[in-house]
Amino acid sequence: MQSSDGHPVRGAAIPTSLVGLVAVVIGLLIAGPKGGLAAALAAVVVIAFFSVSALAVAWAAKFSSQTMMLAALASYAVKILAVMVLVTAMDGVSLWNTKVFGWSVVAMALTWIAAEFRVALQPGRPYIDEPETAADRSP
Numbered sequence: 001m002q003s004s005d006g007h008p009v010r011g012a013a014i015p016t017s018l019v020g021l022v023a024v025v026i027g028l029l030i031a032g033p034k035g036g037l038a039a040a041l042a043a044v045v046v047i048a049f050f051s052v053s054a055l056a057v058a059w060a061a062k063f064s065s066q067t068m069m070l071a072a073l074a075s076y077a078v079k080i081l082a083v084m085v086l087v088t089a090m091d092g093v094s095l096w097n098t099k100v101f102g103w104s105v106v107a108m109a110l111t112w113i114a115a116e117f118r119v120a121l122q123p124g125r126p127y128i129d130e131p132e133t134a135a136d137r138s139p
Contacts (some may be wrong), residue, residue, distance in 0.1 A: 009054045011119035012112045013047055019111045020047070023104040031097040038096035042104035045086060050112045053079045083109065 020043030027035030053075040060071030087102050 009051055009058075012054065012115035013051060015115045016047055016050070016108050016112045017043065019108050020104070023100075023107060027097065027100040027104065031100050034095070034097045035100040038098065038101035039104040041096060042101050043108060045083065046105055046108040046112060049079050049083060050109070054116070 020039065023039035023042065024036050027037075027039035029035075031038070056075050057068060057072045061068040083105060087105055090101060091098055
């Protein structure tokens with residue numbers, strides 16, 4: 001992984017982690033320890049799912065822009081479906097507050113997506129392909 005590949009992940013993971021901390025505090029205030037646990041688990045789920053997805057897209061970008069686009073669309077669909085299945089499966093769990101878990105997942109997923117857009121649209125990040133050397137041009 002190139003050093004520039006981690007920038008979008010960091011740019012989205014940091015704001016999402018901050019929203020996760022706020023969600024834990026709100027969960028503790030609203031639903032006690034079960035709410036705090038739910039928000040903490042939601043933070044782990046969102047950051048893990050979205051980080052793996054972003055790293056998969058960065059890996060696919062090394063091959064071609066078409067591969068990157070396919071990986072981005074596929075990972076987005078799989079990620080959203082997996083999170084929806086997980087939230088639905090956790091509906092009957094009594095170990096933590098499921099409403100806090102669900103709302104925390106939604107808040108952190110939206111934060112991650114907004115932060116990814118912000119990082120992608122920031123000006124001043126030049127994208128330069130390495131020029132071919134004379135040795136690369138020889139048949």
